[in-house]
Amino acid sequence: MNKVILVGRLTRDPEVRYSSGDSAMAIARYSLAVDRRGRRDNAGGDQPTADFINIVAFGRDGEFAEKYLRKGMRILVEGRIQTGSYTNKEGQKVYTTDIVVERHEFVESKNSSSAGGGDSFIPASSGSGQDQADAGDGFMNIPDGIDEELPFN
Numbered sequence: 001m002n003k004v005i006l007v008g009r010l011t012r013d014p015e016v017r018y019s020s021g022d023s024a025m026a027i028a029r030y031s032l033a034v035d036r037r038g039r040r041d042n043a044g045g046d047q048p049t050a051d052f053i054n055i056v057a058f059g060r061d062g063e064f065a066e067k068y069l070r071k072g073m074r075i076l077v078e079g080r081i082q083t084g085s086y087t088n089k090e091g092q093k094v095y096t097t098d099i100v101v102e103r104h105e106f107v108e109s110k111n112s113s114s115a116g117g118g119d120s121f122i123p124a125s126s127g128s129g130q131d132q133a134d135a136g137d138g139f140m141n142i143p144d145g146i147d148e149e150l151p152f153n
Helices: 060-068 110-114 130-135
Strands: 004-010 015-018 026-036 049-058 074-087 093-106
Touching (some): 015 060, 026 060, 049 060, 060 093
Antiparallel strands (some): 004 026, 004 074, 074 093
16 A cells, blocks of 8 residues: 655645646645654764655646745645656766645644644644634534534443
């Protein structure tokens, strides 16, 4: 199984191009900085470091990236690893590794993103959940009178 789930910040605005032909398809490329926690540096301290991972999104996911994603935003990317290679102008073989997006999701609200952001997880609403939008804090309001139906107390 080839499945990757990453949470990180965009290091730059997505670069979007469109394929040629009758039905042009969006192809968005960007880089995601993903924290690598618990790695020891030379001084013996516990310093977080980051991996910079290349992401590519096709079609609707590419259009989504073009329209909504900006440098510094914290997002979740779900996808698969794709490797490849090509020969550059100097005749050297170059190996590539990209994550091909199957799903994007916002991880924090606009307010926490502009304020420097914490580690709050507020997923983007994929449906027309009016209750979730009304709450304003990223959580859905529980209607009155359904206490008996909840599987927990």
